[in-house]
Amino acid sequence: MSELLAVEGLQKYFPVTRGLIFQKEVAQVKAVDGVDFTVNAGETLGVVGESGCGKSTMARCIARLLEPTAGKIVFDGRDITHLDRNAMRPIRRDMMMVFQDPYASLNARKRVGGIVGEPLEVHGIGTDEERKRRVQELLEIVGLNPEHYNRFPHEFSGGQRQRIGIARALAVNPKLIICDEPVSALDVSVQAQILNLLKDLQADFDLTYIFIAHDLNVVRHISDRVMVMYLGKPVETGSKEELYAEPKHPYSGALLSAVPIADPTLGRARRQIVLTGDVPSPINPPAACRFHPRCPRFVDGKCNVDEPLLTPVPGAKDHGYACHFPLEHWPMDEDDFRRVGGMVPATPAATSSE
Amino acid sequence: MALLEVTDLVTRFRTDDGIVQAVSGVSFSLDRGQTLGVVGESGSGKSVTFLTVMGLVDPRHADVTGSVRFDGNELLGASFSTLRKIRGQRIGMIFQDPMTSLNPVKRIGWQLEEAVLIHNDVSRSEARRRSLEVLDEVEIPRADARIDDYPHQFSGGMRQRVMIAMALINQPDLLIADEPTTALDVTTQAQILRLMKKLQDEHGTAIVMITHDLGVVAELADDAAVMYGGRIVEEAKVQDLFAQPEMPYTWGLLGSLPRADITAARLEQIPGQPPSLLRPPNGCAFNPRCAYAFDRCRAELPELRPSPTSGEHRFRCHLDDADRLRIWTAKKAELTSTEGTAA
Numbered sequence: 158m159s160e161l162l163a164v165e166g167l168q169k170y171f172p173v174t175r176g177l178i179f180q181k182e183v184a185q186v187k188a189v190d191g192v193d194f195t196v197n198a199g200e201t202l203g204v205v206g207e208s209g210c211g212k213s214t215m216a217r218c219i220a221r222l223l224e225p226t227a228g229k230i231v232f233d234g235r236d237i238t239h240l241d242r243n244a245m246r247p248i249r250r251d252m253m254m255v256f257q258d259p260y261a262s263l264n265a266r267k268r269v270g271g272i273v274g275e276p277l278e279v280h281g282i283g284t285d286e287e288r289k290r291r292v293q294e295l296l297e298i299v300g301l302n303p304e305h306y307n308r309f310p311h312e313f314s315g316g317q318r319q320r321i322g323i324a325r326a327l328a329v330n331p332k333l334i335i336c337d338e339p340v341s342a343l344d345v346s347v348q349a350q351i352l353n354l355l356k357d358l359q360a361d362f363d364l365t366y367i368f369i370a371h372d373l374n375v376v377r378h379i380s381d382r383v384m385v386m387y388l389g390k391p392v393e394t395g396s397k398e399e400l401y402a403e404p405k406h407p408y409s410g411a412l413l414s415a416v417p418i419a420d421p422t423l424g425r426a427r428r429q430i431v432l433t434g435d436v437p438s439p440i441n442p443p444a445a446c447r448f449h450p451r452c453p454r455f456v457d458g459k460c461n462v463d464e465p466l467l468t469p470v471p472g473a474k475d476h477g478y479a480c481h482f483p484l485e486h487w488p489m490d491e492d493d494f495r496r497v498g499g500m501v502p503a504t505p506a507a508t509s510s511e
Numbered sequence: 512m513a514l515l516e517v518t519d520l521v522t523r524f525r526t527d528d529g530i531v532q533a534v535s536g537v538s539f540s541l542d543r544g545q546t547l548g549v550v551g552e553s554g555s556g557k558s559v560t561f562l563t564v565m566g567l568v569d570p571r572h573a574d575v576t577g578s579v580r581f582d583g584n585e586l587l588g589a590s591f592s593t594l595r596k597i598r599g600q601r602i603g604m605i606f607q608d609p610m611t612s613l614n615p616v617k618r619i620g621w622q623l624e625e626a627v628l629i630h631n632d633v634s635r636s637e638a639r640r641r642s643l644e645v646l647d648e649v650e651i652p653r654a655d656a657r658i659d660d661y662p663h664q665f666s667g668g669m670r671q672r673v674m675i676a677m678a679l680i681n682q683p684d685l686l687i688a689d690e691p692t693t694a695l696d697v698t699t700q701a702q703i704l705r706l707m708k709k710l711q712d713e714h715g716t717a718i719v720m721i722t723h724d725l726g727v728v729a730e731l732a733d734d735a736a737v738m739y740g741g742r743i744v745e746e747a748k749v750q751d752l753f754a755q756p757e758m759p760y761t762w763g764l765l766g767s768l769p770r771a772d773i774t775a776a777r778l779e780q781i782p783g784q785p786p787s788l789l790r791p792p793n794g795c796a797f798n799p800r801c802a803y804a805f806d807r808c809r810a811e812l813p814e815l816r817p818s819p820t821s822g823e824h825r826f827r828c829h830l831d832d833a834d835r836l837r838i839w840t841a842k843k844a845e846l847t848s849t850e851g852t853a854a
């Protein structure tokens with residue numbers, strides 16, 4: 158399989174300013190702070206992580222809707238990191254985005270037909286008549302009624318609006334679709350339709366997806382590989398089989414244990430690994446391992462001193478984690494979770510930072 | 512007396528294409544300290560039902576009939592000032608679309624302070640103190656540094672938490688939460704749900720939780736209502752709903768969940784499209800998509816009737832008891848076997 162996208166050392170910092178007239182930069186939000194990964198043509202990379210950890214920002218940088226602060230983005234063999242608007246134009250056709258917020262992302266003054274057909278228009282594809290037919294076909298593909306062609310977004314429910322966004326992204330047959338929580342707003346039966354649809358389209362058109370979502374069951378279903386992010390950085394990557402069966406990073410473990418279970422008895426009996434402590438700020442991220450203030454396995458003198466690097470799991474094809482004290486097995490109960498290599502980390506082990 | 516008692520609620524929108532009947536005779540009641548989970552098809556009228564309850568549908572475009580009694584007072588047709596007093600103070604609402612309910616040109620802190628000042632006779636600095644406190648409570652990191660940010664500077668999940676803060680700031684008796692955690696990661700979701708639970712335990716707050724996440728309903732709700740085509744099609748204690756769902760749409764919902772124990776390439780999906788509310792189908796609204804529909808389903812709207820095992824468990828379906836039991840038993844066996852739904 159060939160590599161469609163390679164991201165290296167991607168960073169995006171936002172300035173925090175004070176003052177109304179003379180805006181003074183007082184700090185920086187380090188929304189994305191060193192992300193590396195590749196996506197092969199035809200595969201789906203799932204991205205999960207804490208709300209606010211930089212997933213949408215990363216997606217917007219890749220689609221060049223935001224200017225990256227540092228790093229390199231290679232798409233289809235071409236370095237697009239600093240291409241200007243004109244040079245980006247033909248590339249935008251191959252790289253579409255489905256946005257998280259179906260309310261904010263649709264132009265409220267445009268009719269559905271115009272919204273879905275916009276990419277066709279921008280890229281000058283087809284005659285008016287052909288475009289209309291294509292749009293109606295797309296509406297049908299995503300489970301809307303062609304009779305919705307002339308309606309406005311506010312007349313639709315949340316789920317229906319998200320389908321409009323998906324129809325729009327499909328319009329120009331892109332190579333890569335970056336889906337930023339495309340099914341979060343959908344009910345499960347429509348979600349099932351959309352997930353099946355995305356899989357069918359992938360098989361038919363050799364599409365590649367980056368799929369950002371909070372629902373770990375959805376991510377498992379759709380992805381080939383998964384990347385877990387925490388505060389602007391990946392903390393674990395792996396094939397979905399590896400990552401779900403044997404999470405190594407404590408944050409991945411906590412995530413997996415927090416998935417709600419659609420069974421009142423099992424769900425309420427389940428013992429979650431509860432994360433305590435404040436969610437840290439990307440303005441001033443914690444030193445060394447960024448997860449350390451909330452990590453149940455934290456070892457003083459190590460986790461807050463040495464930054465753990467992405468380490469491959471021995472014997473695994475494609476599984477890596479950034480942690481000094483990875484989970485030894487899975488599933489784990491809470492006591493086990495706290496016990497690093499059989500020791501209780503509260504009594505700091507021999508961990509002078511070498 | 513129930514805290515909230517809704518009877519025969521009907522909401523019709525007048526649109527260019529005709530009348531859209533978004534809510535068609537919804538009734539339910541909710542006691543203090545209880546949680547009602549509302550699930551259902553996208554477009555089935557969940558949001559509109561509760562916007563109508565709050566008096567938030569625009570009378571220039573919509574007709575509303577029925578009754579909404581909150582703590583003994585009728586809200587439908589109540590004066591604007593009565594509604595304003597109740598909204599935001601006694602009833603908090605978390606809207607599905609944070610971006611349209613936060614003012615994009617006002618700082619987050621200012622908006623929270625206003626929510627306090629409208630309903631309480633306190634100083635601006637006291638309002639600011641409470642705003643910071645509640646932002647901390649919903650775990651906005653470095654709330655003190657970010658309270659003067661604009662909404663677009665927050666991530667989707669952070670905006671959602673601001674909405675939650677806004678709804679909680681006056682400690683309401685009833686909290687209506689429309690998809691409050693869909694934009695959040697599961698660990699933050701767990702925290703928010705715990706926060707809502709805490710509020711409920713401390714103040715006896717009643718909660719309406721509208722969500723697509725059946726897991727959230729399973730873990731949090733006492734009662735659950737399933738909506739389809741503008742009506743409640745099934746309602747029950749949450750345990751009963753998951754153990755013994757009584758009608759085909761609910762079966763479809765439970766079947767389309769991506770699950771840890773099923774690795775099939777395709778998810779089961781309910782065939783066909785949701786009903787057009789402009790031209791709703793005759794009979795049972797689900798009949799065009801239902802694998803078990805027969806003539807009566809196409810002719811006659813099924814009443815909401817009690818299940819054979821519990822009077823509190825009610826559903827709309829013409830299938831008889833034996834058929835429903837047989838179908839669900841087979842379906843359940845299929846869902847729980849690991850081979851599961853075939854590709």
Ligand SMILES: Nc1ncnc2c1ncn2[C@@H]1O[C@H](COP(=O)(O)OP(=O)(O)OP(=O)(O)O)[C@@H](O)[C@H]1O
Nearest residue numbers: 171188208209210211212213214664665666667668
């Ligand atoms: N325009 C901006 N100005 C300042 N800060 C920003 C801006 N856009 C995003 N941020 C900050 O960057 C961080 C990452 O935001 P981002 O939207 O990428 O998170 P996310 O992972 O997509 O979260 P969610 O799951 O909640 O959608 C957040 O702290 C956010 O407040």
Ligand SMILES: Nc1ncnc2c1ncn2[C@@H]1O[C@H](COP(=O)(O)OP(=O)(O)OP(=O)(O)O)[C@@H](O)[C@H]1O
Nearest residue numbers: 312313314315316524533553554555556557558559
């Ligand atoms: N202002 C409006 N004008 C016309 N139709 C509307 C209006 N608001 C909502 N509707 C229609 O009413 C129906 C119910 O919408 P509602 O938003 O209640 O759905 P929902 O169950 O909350 O769906 P979702 O799960 O997708 O949020 C939908 O078909 C929608 O298109």
Ligand code: SF4
Nearest residue numbers: 446449452460480481
């Ligand atoms: S490095 Fe330490 S603090 Fe970070 S995740 Fe691993 S055990 Fe926890």
Ligand SMILES: [Mg+2]
Nearest residue numbers: 212213257667
């Ligand atoms: Mg996001």
Ligand SMILES: [Mg+2]
Nearest residue numbers: 315557558607
């Ligand atoms: Mg809704």
